[in-house]
Amino acid sequence: MRKKIQRSMVMVLAVTLLLSYIILTLITYNTNLSTLESEVRQEAKYIQAAINISGAQYLEEMDGVDWTTRVTQIDENGDVLYDTRRDSSTLENHSGRKEVQEALENGEGEDVRLSDTVGHEMYYYALLLDDGTVLRASKSMDGLVRTALGNLPVMAGVAAVMLILAYYLAKWQTKRLVRPIYELDLEHPLDNETYEELTPFLEAMDRQNKEKEAVSNMRKEFSANVSHELKTPLTSISGYAEIMKNGMVRPQDIPLFSERIYKEARRLITLVEDIIKLSKLDEESVELEKEDVDLYDLIREIVSRLSPQASQKNVRMEVTGESVKYFGIRQILDEMIYNVCENAVKYNNENGRVSVWVGDTLNGPKVTVTDTGIGIPKEHHERIFERFYRVDKSHSKERGGTGLGLSIVKHGALLHGAKVTVHSTPGRGTRIEMQFPKGKG
Numbered sequence: 001m002r003k004k005i006q007r008s009m010v011m012v013l014a015v016t017l018l019l020s021y022i023i024l025t026l027i028t029y030n031t032n033l034s035t036l037e038s039e040v041r042q043e044a045k046y047i048q049a050a051i052n053i054s055g056a057q058y059l060e061e062m063d064g065v066d067w068t069t070r071v072t073q074i075d076e077n078g079d080v081l082y083d084t085r086r087d088s089s090t091l092e093n094h095s096g097r098k099e100v101q102e103a104l105e106n107g108e109g110e111d112v113r114l115s116d117t118v119g120h121e122m123y124y125y126a127l128l129l130d131d132g133t134v135l136r137a138s139k140s141m142d143g144l145v146r147t148a149l150g151n152l153p154v155m156a157g158v159a160a161v162m163l164i165l166a167y168y169l170a171k172w173q174t175k176r177l178v179r180p181i182y183e184l185d186l187e188h189p190l191d192n193e194t195y196e197e198l199t200p201f202l203e204a205m206d207r208q209n210k211e212k213e214a215v216s217n218m219r220k221e222f223s224a225n226v227s228h229e230l231k232t233p234l235t236s237i238s239g240y241a242e243i244m245k246n247g248m249v250r251p252q253d254i255p256l257f258s259e260r261i262y263k264e265a266r267r268l269i270t271l272v273e274d275i276i277k278l279s280k281l282d283e284e285s286v287e288l289e290k291e292d293v294d295l296y297d298l299i300r301e302i303v304s305r306l307s308p309q310a311s312q313k314n315v316r317m318e319v320t321g322e323s324v325k326y327f328g329i330r331q332i333l334d335e336m337i338y339n340v341c342e343n344a345v346k347y348n349n350e351n352g353r354v355s356v357w358v359g360d361t362l363n364g365p366k367v368t369v370t371d372t373g374i375g376i377p378k379e380h381h382e383r384i385f386e387r388f389y390r391v392d393k394s395h396s397k398e399r400g401g402t403g404l405g406l407s408i409v410k411h412g413a414l415l416h417g418a419k420v421t422v423h424s425t426p427g428r429g430t431r432i433e434m435q436f437p438k439g440k441g
Helices: 002-054 057-061 098-106 142-182 196-245 251-282 295-312 330-346 393-399 405-416
Strands: 070-074 080-083 108-114 121-128 134-140 291-294 316-321 325-328 353-361 364-371 419-425 429-435
Touching: 002 057, 002 121, 002 134, 002 142, 098 108, 098 121, 098 134, 196 251, 291 295, 291 330, 295 316, 295 330, 295 353, 295 364, 325 330, 330 353, 330 364, 330 405, 330 429, 405 419
Parallel strands: 316 353
Antiparallel strands: 070 080, 070 134, 108 121, 121 134, 291 325, 353 364, 364 429, 419 429
């Protein structure tokens, strides 16, 4: 960046010097042209006055003078009567010359063109004499170009000096400008005192740092929780297996120990499966295609699958509402609703009830799961969707579960653009609503 700024500053100066030279050259040229025109006009008028007083012999008397201005006398027919540079008899007829025509018509005329006689760019000024002939004075403009180009070496020398000076000044100034950027404290962006233009960038960096820190802390917490949750069933399985291996279990107790090992293994498998589901949802790597899903039929299937679990606790489940089709990923929708319904059964009271309603609202399809269970204190409503978070850790093991069910619900809702809300009072049950967006998911 520093080299780029240096190049830009030197380039700006080089362009400025070039434009300055062009403008100066144009000003010098126009000034000299005005001076030349004024001199030629003034000289022509002096000669006109002299001829009108002394006659045409004035020109012949001046033959010995070294004229810097070319003087020509032309009659009304365009024939050249006198010329200071050439023999008049060798010159062609000048009746077609613009300045001559204007002088014959208006008393004076002028023109700028390349002379066929002398081969230079010339300025011509013509005046009508008293005897009806035309006096024309002209001067070469090549001197103006030479004068303008004469400034070139001086300007080139000045430009070279300025460019060298500009290079070192640009180097020094660039170093001073970028120093605050090089010295930025990226760990604490808002603590830097630097250019005002960098404030939005530093604020964005600070937000990004905080997000990274939050994600890092969440990963650390998740890793710790996973380690703990995996270690618990593995320890149980290892302990039971070791006791059985050492022959410390009575034959009649082997089925009981085997059942415990099976349950812990199933719990471990479920935990791993839930972790994999969450990882896929986090990475948005779900490759399943969306389709039209009848939410009412899906809920009836889920309730049917949960019937054995509900029967063990004497919990009655009922489904009400209407058939509603939603365009989404069937497997994810199934897991979302299943986890909410399973929690409604798991944390219900003996002889309790779970009611599932599905229908179409003004805001889109909606699923509501209401239970008569133990309820959730208000301060836990926001946190129950965190991974491995449990309201009552002392009863978590006896009720089972991985602590990831509602996290899957949350991520599934985000995937479908749905909103999940919780209404619950301890001892009076819980109502969880899943509001899906109107139209296709």
